[in-house]
Amino acid sequence: KAGVTQTPRYLIKTRGQQVTLSCSPISGHRSVSWYQQTPGQGLQFLFEYFSETQRNKGNFPGRFSGRQFSNSRSEMNVSTLELGDSALYLCASSPKQGFTEAFFGQGTRLTVV
Amino acid sequence: QKEVEQDPGPLSVPEGAIVSLNCTYSNSAFQYFMWYRQYSRKGPELLMYTYSSGNKEDGRFTAQVDKSSKYISLFIRDSQPSDSATYLCAMGAGGTSYGKLTFGQGTILTVHP
Numbered sequence: 419k420a421g422v423t424q425t426p427r428y429l430i431k432t433r434g435q436q437v438t439l440s441c442s443p444i445s446g447h448r449s450v451s452w453y454q455q456t457p458g459q460g461l462q463f464l465f466e467y468f469s470e471t472q473r474n475k476g477n478f479p480g481r482f483s484g485r486q487f488s489n490s491r492s493e494m495n496v497s498t499l500e501l502g503d504s505a506l507y508l509c510a511s512s513p514k515q516g517f518t519e520a521f522f523g524q525g526t527r528l529t530v531v
Numbered sequence: 532q533k534e535v536e537q538d539p540g541p542l543s544v545p546e547g548a549i550v551s552l553n554c555t556y557s558n559s560a561f562q563y564f565m566w567y568r569q570y571s572r573k574g575p576e577l578l579m580y581t582y583s584s585g586n587k588e589d590g591r592f593t594a595q596v597d598k599s600s601k602y603i604s605l606f607i608r609d610s611q612p613s614d615s616a617t618y619l620c621a622m623g624a625g626g627t628s629y630g631k632l633t634f635g636q637g638t639i640l641t642v643h644p
Contacts, residue, residue, distance in 0.1 A: 422574075451630035460637065461575075461619065466630025473629040508574055512630065519565060519580040520621075520632060524573055 420445065422511050422523035430529045436497040439526045443490050443511030450492040451520060452484060455506040464507075467492055499530045534558045537620055537635025546644050550607040554620035554635045557601065563623040564596050565632070566605045568616045575619055579605065610642045 423442040431437050443450050452464040463476040467486035484494040490511075496503055506527050510520035537554045544550055552566075563582045567575035579594035581587045587594045595604040603622075607614055617639050621632040 424574075449630055451632075453632075461621075461632075461634040463631045463633070468629065474627070474631050476631065510630075510632075518563075519577055520630070521577055522567070522574040527572075 422509055422521055424507075424509050424523035424526050426526060427524065428527045428529075430531060431499050432531055433499055433501060435499050436495060437499060437528060438493055438495045439507055439509075439528075441492045441494075441509030441511075441523060443492070443509075444513070444521060447511035447513050447521075448490050449512040449514070450486055450490065451510045451512070452492070452494050453508045453510065453522075454478070455508055455525070456504075461508070464494065496528075501530050504528060504530045532557060533636075534561075535620065535622055535633050535635045538638055539636060541639040541641065543641045543643065544610055546610060546612060546642055548610050548642070550610050550614070550640060550642075552605040552607075552618050552620070552638050552640070554603050554622075555601055556603075556622055556633075558622070558624065558633070559601070560624040560626070560628075561601075561622040561633070562625045564594070564603050565621040565623075566592075566594055567619040567621060568614075569619060569637070570616045578618075610640075612642050612644055615641045 449468045451466040466474040486492045506525045508525045510522045566579045569575045584598045591608045593606040617637040620635040
């Protein structure tokens, strides 16, 4: 069974640009969550989607947004990139609607210069 | 004060040692507890998932949860050099906190031959 797939694996962007990251969950999983990981702050929750609806959002500015498609694939977008947005962005999928274990992808390493 | 505090380490042990990793938490709403292992430049890998107080064993790994003390532990028996990684505890509250896991800062473990 394939795991969570995130693309691209690495990105370099310039301040002010925008970026879109993609996540394909494990087959059959309908819940997708996004996290930002930095050395200083660790792993921080961005948002969660289930059946194309955002059900929960973390404490990040509105520049961070996401969506989920009918096939459960998800994208997150960061607009007007800042240097502080440089991080590992991780996507996790869960099998059920209620709270269950989360399986992470390998992440997208975003560097903003 | 952070909701989840994890012993920062780093921890260095000889091969074959028993490793104890610990986290404390302050949020009584946390009901679900997970341990992840993360190798450098990789996504977190789920090791253990539990939602009740007590012990859960899986091979060389034992997860222990004490909800009355708000304390969780992960024990690794017969540690191997391949166990060298960062270990993260994570907790979820269920209910309307859909998909949101709160992570500890991680403990870096090195097992030397």
